[in-house]
Amino acid sequence: MSEEVEATETPPSSPAKASPPEADATKGASLWTDAWRRLRKNRVAVVSGVFIIFLTLFCIIWPEVSPFRYDDANIALGATSPSWTHPFGTDDLGRDLLARLAFGGRISLAVGIVATFISFAIGVTWGGVAGYFGGRIDAALMRIVDVLYTIPLLVLVILVKAFFANDKTIFYRWFVWSIGLFTDHAKDPKYLPLFQIVFVFAALGGVSWLTMARIVRGQVLSLKSQQFIEAARSIGVGDAGIIFRHLLPNALGPIIVYTTLTIPSVMLTEAFLSFLGLGTEEPLSSWGLLVANGTESLDLYPWLTFFPGLMLALTLLCFNFLGDGLRDALDPRVRKD
Amino acid sequence: MSRFILRRLFSLVPTLFLVLTVVFVMLRLAPGSPFDQERSVPPEQLAAMEERYHLHDPILKQYGNWLLMIGRDHTLGPSMKYPGRSVEEIIGLTLPESMKLGFWGLIVALAMGIPLGIVGAVRQNTWKDSVAMAAAMLGISVPRFVLAPLLVLVLSLKLYWLPVARWESWRHMVLPVFCTALPMAAYIARLTRAGMLEVIRSDFIRTARAKGLSERVVIVRHALRGALLPVVSFLGPGFAGMLVGSLVIERIFDIPGMGRYLVEGVQNRDYNLVAGVVLVYAVLLSVANAAVDVAYRFLDPRVELDT
Numbered sequence: 001m002s003e004e005v006e007a008t009e010t011p012p013s014s015p016a017k018a019s020p021p022e023a024d025a026t027k028g029a030s031l032w033t034d035a036w037r038r039l040r041k042n043r044v045a046v047v048s049g050v051f052i053i054f055l056t057l058f059c060i061i062w063p064e065v066s067p068f069r070y071d072d073a074n075i076a077l078g079a080t081s082p083s084w085t086h087p088f089g090t091d092d093l094g095r096d097l098l099a100r101l102a103f104g105g106r107i108s109l110a111v112g113i114v115a116t117f118i119s120f121a122i123g124v125t126w127g128g129v130a131g132y133f134g135g136r137i138d139a140a141l142m143r144i145v146d147v148l149y150t151i152p153l154l155v156l157v158i159l160v161k162a163f164f165a166n167d168k169t170i171f172y173r174w175f176v177w178s179i180g181l182f183t184d185h186a187k188d189p190k191y192l193p194l195f196q197i198v199f200v201f202a203a204l205g206g207v208s209w210l211t212m213a214r215i216v217r218g219q220v221l222s223l224k225s226q227q228f229i230e231a232a233r234s235i236g237v238g239d240a241g242i243i244f245r246h247l248l249p250n251a252l253g254p255i256i257v258y259t260t261l262t263i264p265s266v267m268l269t270e271a272f273l274s275f276l277g278l279g280t281e282e283p284l285s286s287w288g289l290l291v292a293n294g295t296e297s298l299d300l301y302p303w304l305t306f307f308p309g310l311m312l313a314l315t316l317l318c319f320n321f322l323g324d325g326l327r328d329a330l331d332p333r334v335r336k337d
Numbered sequence: 338m339s340r341f342i343l344r345r346l347f348s349l350v351p352t353l354f355l356v357l358t359v360v361f362v363m364l365r366l367a368p369g370s371p372f373d374q375e376r377s378v379p380p381e382q383l384a385a386m387e388e389r390y391h392l393h394d395p396i397l398k399q400y401g402n403w404l405l406m407i408g409r410d411h412t413l414g415p416s417m418k419y420p421g422r423s424v425e426e427i428i429g430l431t432l433p434e435s436m437k438l439g440f441w442g443l444i445v446a447l448a449m450g451i452p453l454g455i456v457g458a459v460r461q462n463t464w465k466d467s468v469a470m471a472a473a474m475l476g477i478s479v480p481r482f483v484l485a486p487l488l489v490l491v492l493s494l495k496l497y498w499l500p501v502a503r504w505e506s507w508r509h510m511v512l513p514v515f516c517t518a519l520p521m522a523a524y525i526a527r528l529t530r531a532g533m534l535e536v537i538r539s540d541f542i543r544t545a546r547a548k549g550l551s552e553r554v555v556i557v558r559h560a561l562r563g564a565l566l567p568v569v570s571f572l573g574p575g576f577a578g579m580l581v582g583s584l585v586i587e588r589i590f591d592i593p594g595m596g597r598y599l600v601e602g603v604q605n606r607d608y609n610l611v612a613g614v615v616l617v618y619a620v621l622l623s624v625a626n627a628a629v630d631v632a633y634r635f636l637d638p639r640v641e642l643d644t
Contacts, residue, residue: 147351147352149574149622149626154577155581155599155618156359158599159603159615160363162604163366163603163606164366211574264477271482272582272585275585276584276585276588276600288480288482291480291482292482295482295486299490299494309486309487313475313478313480313483316478316480317475320474324474
């Protein structure tokens with residue numbers, strides 16, 4: 001969607017920025033208020049947003065107030081189908097699925113948000129600089145992206161996770177040092193799964209910024225030759241001003257769409273790794289891990305696959321709908337309808 | 338044009354070299370050796386096995402020998418966990434199966450995604466658009482490893498329409514190919530719709546309509562070409578995503594593909610096998626990306642290839 005912006009269309013000159021300040025105050029319709037109004041009218045996006053908020057609160061609060069801990073095994077009970085005590089049933093070790101889902105939700109959501117933030121920060125800076133300065137800088141930066149694209153990065157994440165997320169590496173020593181600031185027993189093996197998760201966060205964020213860099217670069221490239229940029233330059237706006245006040249706000253639609261789409265895709269990747277047994281590990285839980293465990297007894301205890309799968313799919317669906325709603329609200333080019 | 342293709346192919350060499358180096362460094366930096374998980378092995382024998390694979394040589398010498406082995410002898414070396422089988426042999430047996438899955442997945446994804454996207458754009462804001470886009474959204478949001486077990490449960494275990502697993506006749510291929518293709522088809526549908534919406538508002542489409550072409554010709558002959566640009570640039574990463582997605586599908590349906598050896602190789606630290614499989618992935622991905630670049634140029638002459 002980046003390169004083929006129609007030059008003939010009215011340039012989406014940044015409405016809020018281009019108009020003089022007093023007009024701004026009276027009109028009160030900056031890009032953002034406008035977008036907010038449009039977003040509220042989109043019922044699907046609003047419902048999705050509300051669902052995500054409630055889900056997040058639920059995942060934060062429920063493990064604290066639930067009568068069952070996520071790792072409380074009850075072998076005598078075994079796998080039971082959904083009931084009043086266990087609304088989502090229990091797994092073959094008698095652990096309450098609802099508690100495990102809520103706890104796993106923390107991990108899944110945290111992966112999505114943290115890794116996306118990392119990829120956003122790297123990608124926007126990288127692509128913005130490359131597109132704006134062009135020439136050799138562009139060639140060098142995008143060459144690096146091209147090369148990284150060629151490496152099957154998820155495979156790399158698998159390698160890194162399998163080989164380095166254990167207690168023998170320097171990364172673990174760093175981790176022990178940093179949590180040593182908060183606790184006296186930093187070497188306690190119970191923190192090892194936490195370390196592995198943090199590792200997955202960082203690895204996923206570190207590899208998922210490439211497309212963002214390309215999108216931002218493409219946007220900046222196609223915008224920077226337009227007249228309103230030339231106009232800004234001619235009245236003496238500096239590089240930083242042009243990048244942050246004129247180029248990025250106009251490129252924001254695709255950036256936001258891609259960011260909101262990165263959250264579910266990173267969550268999906270984490271679930272995928274956990275499904276293969278290379279991500280979150282027992283006794284912790286994440287939605288991917290729960291699905292993986294569930295599929296092993298699919299015909300006997302279908303609810304163990306159904307509920308985590310539903311939760312995962314529903315959450316991803318809501319993030320995707322929200323991303324779409326944001327695009328419709330923010331992309332100046334679809335405004336006309 | 339041909340100069341561009343040549344240069345693009347030539348540029349693969351340093352990339353692949355880099356991949357080899359990264360993989361080598363990672364494998365050798367990792368703590369542990371391929372043989373230390375077999376607890377029953379006495380230390381002398383362990384040392385002998387490591388000696389046999391030259392794991393005690395200085396690291397640079399190992400690296401040099403390894404590159405020589407690949408570059409001069411054109412072999413990826415013996416597998417360390419499957420004695421007597423070379424890595425090429427394993428890859429040669431399993432890659433065709435993975436490619437078969439990937440190829441049909443790609444075809445099905447394009448065949449489902451593009452028409453869905455066109456319908457969404459041409460009938461924008463009607464119920465057809467809503468249905469098409471809701472379907473695409475579901476396709477993106479339901480992970481392959483959730484979809485596949487549920488389809489198996491309904492279609493194979495309850496209705497007995499299709500086999501549960503394995504990889505023999507076309508009936509065995511239906512579910513795996515569909516599950517591989519669906520997320521990609523959904524992305525393609527969305528990209529096609531977005532690209533199409535952008536293109537059908539442009540002047541040359543207005544011109545085409547003004548000179549009285551039928552709507553069908555306007556869409557298929559004029560608009561589609563521009564609208565497919567985002568799809569084309571997605572095919573590179575999409576192909577990579579499908580390769581990776583096939584890891585899950587191969588596992589669920591017990592398909593004798595390459596993915597299983599990657600996961601197993603990583604868990605067993607079978608250095609040569611992992612390096613070989615990653616190299617194959619990298620070659621496939623590079624070639625796909627180069628092909629995408631060329632196709633992009635072909636479809637959109639406005640793009641300059643001065644990189």
